[in-house]
Amino acid sequence: MGPVPHPNPNLRRAPVQQRSADRLARILDACAGLLDETGYEQLSTRDVALRAEVPIGSVYRFFSNKRALVDALALRNLDLYAERITARLGSLPADDWRGAIDAVLDEYLAMKRTVPGFALVDFGPPSPAEDASDDANRRLAGRLTDLLAGHLGRHPGPELLRAILVSVEAADALLQLAFRTDPSGDPAIVAETRTLVRAYLAQILD
Numbered sequence: 777m778g779p780v781p782h783p784n785p786n787l788r789r790a791p792v793q794q795r796s797a798d799r800l801a802r803i804l805d806a807c808a809g810l811l812d813e814t815g816y817e818q819l820s821t822r823d824v825a826l827r828a829e830v831p832i833g834s835v836y837r838f839f840s841n842k843r844a845l846v847d848a849l850a851l852r853n854l855d856l857y858a859e860r861i862t863a864r865l866g867s868l869p870a871d872d873w874r875g876a877i878d879a880v881l882d883e884y885l886a887m888k889r890t891v892p893g894f895a896l897v898d899f900g901p902p903s904p905a906e907d908a909s910d911d912a913n914r915r916l917a918g919r920l921t922d923l924l925a926g927h928l929g930r931h932p933g934p935e936l937l938r939a940i941l942v943s944v945e946a947a948d949a950l951l952q953l954a955f956r957t958d959p960s961g962d963p964a965i966v967a968e969t970r971t972l973v974r975a976y977l978a979q980i981l982d
Contacts, residue, residue, distance in 0.1 A: 857883060
């Protein structure tokens with residue numbers, strides 16, 4: 777059984793019936809596809825409604841504005857990422873932290889290359905968060921800390937959280953460079969990113 781998805785604070789109204797949940801999924805799928813085609817600035821809730829084949833009122837029933845919609849997509853991405861990592865960790869020994877870090881990086885790269893909208897909006901909207909404590913990398917670091925601590929049998933305390941956050945920030949900058957250099961992610965820069973993150977985390981995980 778995978779992790780339970782975290783509540784989505786962007787929803788004005790959480791879906792109760794399956795039909796409503798399916799409609800929400802179509803809206804988020806449409807948003808993801810349009811992000812790849814138009815980018816964030818040109819994205820509009822009206823275009824999302826047209827692509828999802830729902831009334832514009834259905835979009836506003838769930839979301840107050842475009843940013844809330846995109847942030848909801850980012851949180852769905854994070855839930856999917858956590859599910860994929862959890863599946864990978866299930867096949868690894870609890871003491872194999874290097875394998876766990878490889879799983880974290882490999883699943884991110886796979887989503888970056890294949891999941892609609894993920895290249896532009898992975899775990900947070902492209903515009904900065906108003907609340908610095910909930911920016912994309914802090915959000916990601918918190919989830920990864922819980923996943924890795926659970927797998928490795930460690931306490932998810934502030935030291936581990938800080939180390940994961942530093943690793944996320946460093947990997948984010950380097951992987952942005954890798955995908956600017958090569959649309960599929962420059963293999964040499966990806967390899968250097970893996971080496972850097974492993975070397976840094978060895979200080980607390982070895």
